[in-house]
Amino acid sequence: MPSFSHIDSANLPTMVDVGDKSVTKRMAVAESRVRFPAEVANALRAQGFNTAKGPVFQTAIIAGVMAAKRTHELIPFCHPLGIENCKVHIEMDGDDALIRCTVSLHHKTGVEMEALTGASVAALTIYDMCKALSHSIEIRSTKLVEKSGGRSGPFNAADAEER
Template sequence: MLSHVGSDNQPRMVDVGAKAATQRVARAQARVLLPADVAAQLREAGHMTPKGPVLTTANLAGVMGAKATPQLIPLCHPLMLQRCHVDITVEDNEIVIVCEVACHGITGVEMEALTGASIAALTVYDMCKAMSHDIVIRDVRLLHKSGGKRDVDAGTGRS
């Protein structure tokens, strides 16, 4: 049976009351592919647009997104995050966003990490869309999770 579906086939929040609190960590990634001319314009402008500093704004948006996950994803538990770090690098025409989230709790932080990376990527799109609508957000995925019933690392999906 699916954990988020009750016997009546209706969605429900999972009861995590009996789980032991552990240190939970999750890391997720999103990639933003820019057209070559947009990437060149951003490099020349020090990653500034008329809306402001793209990477700095995306970083803050990623943290805010991770913290807001329970308001965005209906069945997510509210968590007291201990840490949220968004790392943004530029590789040629691509912006690579990695969001790592940690808490000591009874449920995992994968959704917070995925939401943080996604919101940061959407912010890059928003700040650059005046230059082009041919921007592609791709490869939003979980890279790592630990502290729960099983740990997962990228590519394997295994403990």
């Protein structure tokens, strides 16, 4: 059975000691979906994805990058990291906004939480900017899509689903 990495020998919460780990290139991709009611998706398209609060997707991209960089301030046992690259991409997939956040660096610990945080905050920003149009907007399926680097090796959600 796998063990929890954030519990010490006395069953107390602890930050993982990465002091003896090797620096490797680490990368993670996470995605979130924002489901719009059809009439809201159509209105957003007609408005060029702008609302009275401003450009929805551009604002969400900035918020996602800012959040990824500050993950250690939000998640108690995340290490502060000097992220080397963070990209947030948003596109419409039917009536859904599909958000993908990719984070990478060279370090002793991974960036899954940073990618998940970036995608999540971008989704929350979209909700905030569009909630005047409908409170039926849903944030769905935030998940890790891919990661590489580190002791646990690569992960690809598409490969995991096939098993």
